[in-house]
Amino acid sequence: MEQVKALVFDVFGTVVDWREGIARDAAPFLARHGATGIDPRAFADAWRRRYQPAMEECRSGRRPITRLDVLHRENLELVLRDHGLDTTRIGEAELAEMNHAWHRLDPWPEAVAGLTRLRRKYVLAPLSNGNIALLLNMARRAAIPWDAILGAEVAQAYKPEPAAYLRTAEVLGIRPDELCLVAAHNGDLKAARGCGLKTAFVTRPTEHGPGQTTDIEPSEAWDVVARDFQDLAGKLGC
Amino acid sequence: MEQVKALVFDVFGTVVDWREGIARDAAPFLARHGATGIDPRAFADAWRRRYQPAMEECRSGRRPITRLDVLHRENLELVLRDHGLDTTRIGEAELAEMNHAWHRLDPWPEAVAGLTRLRRKYVLAPLSNGNIALLLNMARRAAIPWDAILGAEVAQAYKPEPAAYLRTAEVLGIRPDELCLVAAHNGDLKAARGCGLKTAFVTRPTEHGPGQTTDIEPSEAWDVVARDFQDLAGKLGC
DSSP states (O other): OTTOOEEEEOOBTTTBOHHHHHHHHHHHHHHHTTOTTSOHHHHHHHHHHTHHHHHHHHHTTSSOOOOHHHHHHHHHHHHHHHTTOOGGGSOHHHHHHHHGGGGSOOBOTTHHHHHHHHTTTSEEEEEESSOHHHHHHHHHHHTOOOSSOEEHHHHTSOTTSHHHHHHHHHHHTSOGGGEEEEESOHHHHHHHHHTTOEEEEEOOTTTTOTTOOSSSSOSSOOSEEESSHHHHHHHTTO | OTTOOEEEEOOBTTTBOHHHHHHHHHHHHHHHTTOTTSOHHHHHHHHHHTHHHHHHHHHTTSSOOOOHHHHHHHHHHHHHHHTTOOGGGSOHHHHHHHHGGGGSOOBOTTHHHHHHHHHTTSEEEEEESSOHHHHHHHHHHHTOOOSSOEEHHHHTSOTTSHHHHHHHHHHHTSOGGGEEEEESOHHHHHHHHHTTOEEEEEOOTTTTOTTOOSSSSOSSOOSEEESSHHHHHHHTTO
16 A cells, blocks of 8 residues: 555445435425325435446446436436326425435544545545535535545546546546555445555445445455544554 | 635636746756756746647647646647757656646645635635646645636636536536636636636736736626735625
8 A cells, every 4th residue: 555645435335324314305305295104214225226227327338428416316206206206296496405415415423534634645535426516515515625526527437437447547647556445335446456446445334224234344355444434544554 | 796606716827826836846957957047937938838839739629638737748848948958868757747846836825815715605626727636736735725626627628618617617516607717817707708607807917927918907897806815705705
């Protein structure tokens, strides 16, 4: 890790707790529309399940690259219909506001303090499939200390496409092995390692709720394995 | 200006003093290579004079869009040869280091304090023809409080092409009239206004040295005219 100059971060699940954040905003929204029988966390899970398939349309080339705010909005309408709601009876402003719940996710409790320590030594940026406005609004609201907002919209490629990792190193003006991806997801780290990046695994054992079974343990010998961002800062000498 | 949500800034000349910064780093470089007869400020001016023509190659379509670090480096070698230096006798590391002088420019004295006030109310980002790594390194060194690094590399278009302004509003998720360009250059503001952006002129009467004759006064009734960033913050109620 001695040559690493910049750390880039997966965001949904790694920096922020998307499940609790979406559930928090979905609860009053669903209640207002008479859908009190829907569990807000199950609603968050259902919305999130449509995330990868929507991006896959772009990755496969069947659809041009489309920013995540647009995909999230399409998926919101689909998941509302799946739950029996008539989206034509919900106003445009309210749908837009609900969709912006992804801009209002809270970081995990130690994340901002850990990032603040890490920033003393490293350039920090998100390498997320989230779009620039989403990540910027999230960072302002939660005081996340990024040096720049990078990711799919800058690279014009969705992870785990190699271009997402390689173009991020390129715009930072560094070699892939001078860049380290921090993520709570083994698959993301595997793709980054395949591109020559360094890798740091951070555990987020409740990203999917109390019964989570995936990404509990590192699947490979990543360059660093840490409990959380404070532990990561300690292990990187920050 | 009531609807404005984000301020984007021209950087070279508006946020930072490129002439003094380049001259400061060029002086020891030129001395090391026996070029003591070259005035470092004249050298900075000569390097900068090649800036617009190099970008024009990209704007015209004669050359694909190329990041500014690359154009600066090509121009450095040209200007060194113009001054009679043999660039093949200067090591690669030293040329790269000299080229990075653009990453080490100092802000005008009140700029960071003014931006810090403006950030309480507005999203702040550069809208510069500088590339991401250049602007990021500059911001880290000088503690410039950007929310994101935007500009030509994100928009994939050099100012004053309309796409540079319009794609910046688009990635911020706002309308052009919710975005205000802050610049010390009437031409930049004219192009931004042509795209529907709001405009703020800030005077930088010594950007080109003590004898400056251009951009001393606003050429049109811009939405705001301010002496400097502190004055701008006051005029915008920050």
